[in-house]
Amino acid sequence: MNTVKSKLCMAYWLVTASLFAGAVVMVFVWTPTEQTMGVVQKIFYLHLPVAINTFAACMVTFIASIGYLWQRRQVWDDLAVSSAKVAVLLCSIVLLTGMIWGHSAWGQWWTWSPRLTFSLVLWLLYVAYLVIRPSIESRQRRALVSAVYGVVAFLDVPLVYLSVKLMPDIHPSSIGLAPEMKTTLLFCFLPVTMLAVGLIAARYRLQRAETLSMQEAEDPPLDTIAADPAGGFT
Amino acid sequence: MSPTTHAIAAYVVTILLLWGYAVTLWLSVRRQRNNNQDTPGTIGEGSDLS
Amino acid sequence: MTQVLRQIVLLSGKDLRIEARSRQTLGLVAVLGVLIVVVLGLGLGPERVKSGMAATAVLWVAYLFGGVLCFEKTMAVERHDGALAGLMLAPIDRGVIYAGKLLSNLTLMLALALIVTPVAVVMFGFDLSAAPFGFAAIMAGGFVGFAAIGTLFAAAVSSTRSQGGLLAIVVFPVSLPLVIVSTQMMMRLFGEGEPLGAVGLTVLIAFDAVYLVVSWLVFELILEP
Numbered sequence: 001m002n003t004v005k006s007k008l009c010m011a012y013w014l015v016t017a018s019l020f021a022g023a024v025v026m027v028f029v030w031t032p033t034e035q036t037m038g039v040v041q042k043i044f045y046l047h048l049p050v051a052i053n054t055f056a057a058c059m060v061t062f063i064a065s066i067g068y069l070w071q072r073r074q075v076w077d078d079l080a081v082s083s084a085k086v087a088v089l090l091c092s093i094v095l096l097t098g099m100i101w102g103h104s105a106w107g108q109w110w111t112w113s114p115r116l117t118f119s120l121v122l123w124l125l126y127v128a129y130l131v132i133r134p135s136i137e138s139r140q141r142r143a144l145v146s147a148v149y150g151v152v153a154f155l156d157v158p159l160v161y162l163s164v165k166l167m168p169d170i171h172p173s174s175i176g177l178a179p180e181m182k183t184t185l186l187f188c189f190l191p192v193t194m195l196a197v198g199l200i201a202a203r204y205r206l207q208r209a210e211t212l213s214m215q216e217a218e219d220p221p222l223d224t225i226a227a228d229p230a231g232g233f234t
Numbered sequence: 235m236s237p238t239t240h241a242i243a244a245y246v247v248t249i250l251l252l253w254g255y256a257v258t259l260w261l262s263v264r265r266q267r268n269n270n271q272d273t274p275g276t277i278g279e280g281s282d283l284s
Numbered sequence: 285m286t287q288v289l290r291q292i293v294l295l296s297g298k299d300l301r302i303e304a305r306s307r308q309t310l311g312l313v314a315v316l317g318v319l320i321v322v323v324l325g326l327g328l329g330p331e332r333v334k335s336g337m338a339a340t341a342v343l344w345v346a347y348l349f350g351g352v353l354c355f356e357k358t359m360a361v362e363r364h365d366g367a368l369a370g371l372m373l374a375p376i377d378r379g380v381i382y383a384g385k386l387l388s389n390l391t392l393m394l395a396l397a398l399i400v401t402p403v404a405v406v407m408f409g410f411d412l413s414a415a416p417f418g419f420a421a422i423m424a425g426g427f428v429g430f431a432a433i434g435t436l437f438a439a440a441v442s443s444t445r446s447q448g449g450l451l452a453i454v455v456f457p458v459s460l461p462l463v464i465v466s467t468q469m470m471m472r473l474f475g476e477g478e479p480l481g482a483v484g485l486t487v488l489i490a491f492d493a494v495y496l497v498v499s500w501l502v503f504e505l506i507l508e509p
Contacts, residue, residue: 013256024245040237043244050248069505093251097244104240117464124457132441135450141508145440148502149454152433155498156458159491163461166468166487195252202259209266 016198020191023184031184040104045185047097049192050090051119057087057196058126058154065150068143077143078211080150082203084129086196091123114164121160125153139214291376295384299358300391309357310395316353317346317400325407339410340470343423344463346400347393351430352452354392355438358385368507378504382435389431397423411474418473418480425488426466429495430459436499440506462491 027045034041064080067073098116103109110116129149136142177185303309324342325333332338362368371381405412412419437454465487472478 017253020249024249038237039241042241046245046248089251089255093248096247096251100240100244100247104237121457121460124460128453128457132450132454144506148440148506149437151502152436152458152498155494156461159461159494160464162487163464163468163491166465195256199252199256199259202256202263206259206263206266 012194012198016191016194020195023188023191026184026187031180032178034181037105040101043097043101045181045188046192047094047101048185049189050097051094052189053192053196054087054090054094054122056193057083057090057200058122058157060200061087061126061129061150062154065147065154068147069151072140074139074143074211074215075208077146078207079200079204080146081130081133082207083200084126084150085203086199088123088126088130089199090196091119091126095119095123112167114167117167118160118164121164122157125156125160129153139211139218288377288380291380292383292387295376295381296387296391299361299384299388302361303388303392309354309392312357313350313353313392313396314399317350317396318403320346320349321400321404321407333408337471337475339404339408340467340474342408343401343404344426344467346404347397347423347427348430348456348459348463349452350396350400351389351393351427351434352455354389354396355431355434355455356451358388358392359438372507378507379500381507382439382500382503385439386431386435389435390427393427393431397427414477415473415480419470421480421485422466422469422473422488425485425492426462428492429462429488430455432492432495432499433458436503436506439503462488465491 023045027042031042031045033039060083061080064076064083068076068080095116098119099109102111102116129146132149133142133146136145321342324338324345328338362371372378404410434451434455437451437458441451441454465484469480469484469488472484473480
């Protein structure tokens with residue numbers, strides 16, 4: 001049973017890796033170069049899927065936080081923190097690729113354009129989520145405070161979006177894409193999404209195991225005490 | 235820097251971060267599994283030492 | 285309805301009376317605010333200080349840091365001698381406790397603003413006479429949302445052991461939209477001389493409403509002695 005599971009896991013990662021490699025080859029070899037922006041536009045095929053997956057990961061954190069507030073079960077907290085970690089990773093990639101693109105297009109690493117600001121605030125929101133957790137000692141309290149923060153942070157995202165709309169904009173709002181470009185973009189969504197799901201799942205598994213070993217250290221299950229006639233003092 | 239360098243740099247950064255994290259996770263999962271197998275009291279039981 | 289209002293006033297009156305007799309928070313916060321204004325003024329240098337819009341940014345920094353200190357202090361009062369446990373046993377709704385704390389925090393922040401704003405306006409040569417009411421309205425809108433979030437997370441974070449800077453890390457990212465909106469509106473108001481439109485004010489009020497409703501709903505989950 002266990003070997004079947006690990007084989008499936010292996011297969012999932014192999015498929016993701018080969019699809020990812022295929023997507024990169026497709027972007028650089030098959031897709032035509034965009035006329036006005038040139039080669040640097042190829043960043044877009046990775047930038048957009050990663051950005052969409054960032055939202056998806058934030059959404060998972062939000063749902064898991066609500067789940068925790070509703071049921072108070074530790075699994076929800078483990079899921080929330082796992083997806084928050086992946087969300088921060090993905091958001092960092094969005095920021096970095098966006099900055100590289102901006103440097104090529106406008107000659108500056110950073111401009112206070114609405115979308116860059118939006119990504120930055122999103123990144124800060126979820127970095128704060130990860131940073132406050134270790135400072136809270138009790139496990140239940142940490143889960144509760146994080147869950148409340150997870151809900152408030154996600155509800156804050158539309159407000160950030162509305163507020164940056166007031167700022168002056170130089171970002172390309174829509175790009176006319178050739179049919180091949182659309183195909184490539186759609187194809188790129190597949191490995192990036194699979195990777196994001198795989199990362200959240202792997203991180204969740206690890207988190208779960210860590211929580212279980214912590215729980216055992218804090219309050220050992222009754223059956224191990226009962227099974228040990230010396231009451232643990234052997 | 236040319237646009238091509240920029241594009242390649244962006245891809246390298248993305249691949250390094252994403253797959254680097256995946257490899258880190260894989261290594262920690264594996265280390266953790268090994269730790270679970272060698273918890274005190276179970277060493278030697280059923281292993282190649284016995 | 286009147287009873288709820290009476291309870292809110294009673295709760296925050298108690299906080300403010302403690303503050304009036306001890307004067308620990310306001311003195312601390314006011315000096316911190318003035319220090320922030322002075323440090324930023326020195327850091328920017330004489331030329332850039334007079335560039336017009338620097339004052340609003342400096343004021344936001346002073347309000348944010350001073351505000352966080354206020355939120356921490358008003359909640360810390362309840363942690364002494366198990367006062368919070370007593371408060372939670374009292375026959376009042378948790379939402380009323382939230383509203384009371386919010387009112388105390390807003391009063392303290394208003395007092396802070398009354399001290400720090402004139403200092404910054406004078407030192408940065410900011411011409412407030414163009415639209416004094418617009419300025420007050422935008423700042424008030426920002427304060428309500430910021431205090432709403434701050435009051436919620438002060439209750440969450442202050443019960444944890446290490447507090448240094450933790451509340452700021454939680455509250456600042458969440459209140460960034462308020463900073464962005466109010467800065468953009470200030471720039472339109474003072475930079476371009478546009479009068480304060482209904483749209484801008486509606487956005488601010490809508491933000492405040494979201495923050496208030498969410499915090500009020502979540503507060504009772506997080507309150508613990």
